[in-house]
Amino acid sequence: MVPTHPDVVIVGGGVIGGGIAEWLRCDSRLRVGVVEQEYGARVTTSASRAAAGGINPHLYDEGHGALGPMAQRSRDLYPGWIERLSAVWGRPIELRPSGLLCLAVEEKEHGRLVDEVLPLLRERGVAAEALGADEARGREPLLGPAVRGGLWLPDDLAVEPMRIMAALESVLGADDGITWVRDRAEEIRADGDGVQIVLRSGRVLRSDRVVVAAGHLSHELVKDFIDWRDDSFGPVKGQILEVAVPAGGGLRTQCDALLPDDEETHIVRATPYAEGRVAVGVTHDEGDASPGTSSRADETILQNLRRILPAVADWEVIGARAGIRPGTSDGLPILGYVDPHRRVLAATGHNGLGITLAPRTAQLAAKLLLDLPLTDDDRADLRLSRPERLAASRAR
Ligand SMILES: Cc1cc2nc3c(=O)[nH]c(=O)nc-3n(C[C@H](O)[C@H](O)[C@H](O)COP(=O)(O)OP(=O)(O)OC[C@H]3O[C@@H](n4cnc5c(N)ncnc54)[C@H](O)[C@@H]3O)c2cc1C
Missing domain, CATH: 3.50.50.60 (FAD/NAD(P)-binding domain)
Known part of the structure; x- marks a missing residue:
């Protein structure tokens, strides 16, 4: 009532x-x-x-830096919030200290990350480190041969939304x-x-x-x-998939990459959860508020993922979900x-x-x-x- x-x-x-x-x-x-x-x-x-569950205060803030302090304050509230929620709920919620690898497969994008984004992040006191291809693979052995390296943000977290x-x-x-x-x-x-x-x-x-x-x-x-x-203000539809981790191995770190092609820039994300599952995605369709998932989006996700994490793209797909982000200009x-x-x-x-x-x-x-x-x-x-x-x- x-x-x-x-x-x-x-x-x-x-x-x-x-x-x-x-x-x-x-x-x-x-x-x-x-x-x-x-x-x-x-x-x-x-x-x-539908969300992946990356807690990434500086991921989309590289350019203007305005959101960083607010997002960092939110990230810092997370451990206490999750502890309180799971204590009252009486069940665990895993907050993984997964860090974040921002990756590049093209020289131009690698240069942008290392020469433009890294100095901005350092200027703002964000813990971040440049990695070459081998160092990135040292952090995440499942990275494919096309990865040229990127940035390591050790303080990012992952949670299952x-x-x-x-x-x-x-x-x-x-x-x-x-x-x-x-x-x-x-x-x-x-x-x-x-x-x-x-x-x-x-x-x-x-x-x-x-x-x-x-x-x-x-x-x-x-x-x-x-x-x-x-x-x-408008809708931005996004879809992700969940894949099952095969016996004997899993994804250690959260990974993110921007993949430019002729028509648009695709976002690749991989977010490791507890209990042997990884969320992979994501699509980003501005103006689309339609409900439900599509098999075309599944294909796009796996095709892009294959360029960064080819082994993960072959793991069994166990679910798909889509949601509409509230977008601002x-x-x-x-x-x-x-x-x-x-x-x-x-x-x-x-x-x-x-x-x-x-x-x-x-x-x-x-x-x-x-x-x-x-x-x-x-x-x-x-x-x-x-x-x-x-x-x-x-x-x-
Ligand atoms: C594929 C995908 C991946 C994402 N990954 C991440 C990530 O890794 N990290 C991150 O930080 N964010 C991520 N996001 C973004 C994040 O999910 C959204 O920013 C966030 O969930 C927005 O929450 P919300 O409560 O505003 O909206 P919603 O979760 O959409 O909730 C709004 C609710 O309002 C209800 N509602 C609407 N109108 C009415 C009405 N008139 N009357 C009653 N109820 C109404 C709806 O039914 C809905 O349940 C992702 C989003 C998507 C789609």
């Missing part, structure tokens, strides 16, 4: 919405309602349920102060007195504040408050109030880094919702994530 008036309603039960609900309950006794349209569904578009999602569902489900609402939020109304969330079933939830953590669908719910420019997340009464908090736009950024987003959102004092770091991360930077105009 939904309390007649939860203090906060969160729309979206992905890693961002679920993470905020969990953090909020840790820091307060507020009553929280989580509205999730795909609860228990077999096919979902949830990015969190489905474990986090299972833990969040169970922990939130067992909490008396949290209610899951299996419905779709159609509209949000807000004024000085509070918020109304109109559900597809016709019910109307009333609360003091609402968090829009609806992933790639968030714009639908906030567009009455803030109108993001057409090109500034500047690659930065969105976190902040979008209405003048500070009742509608947007928490979205995490692109390909939402798993990495989840605990920091949850911590900051909880501080905003609880009106807690902000540190200089908090203010810096919120400035970076301010929703109005993408706005064409304020709608009302």
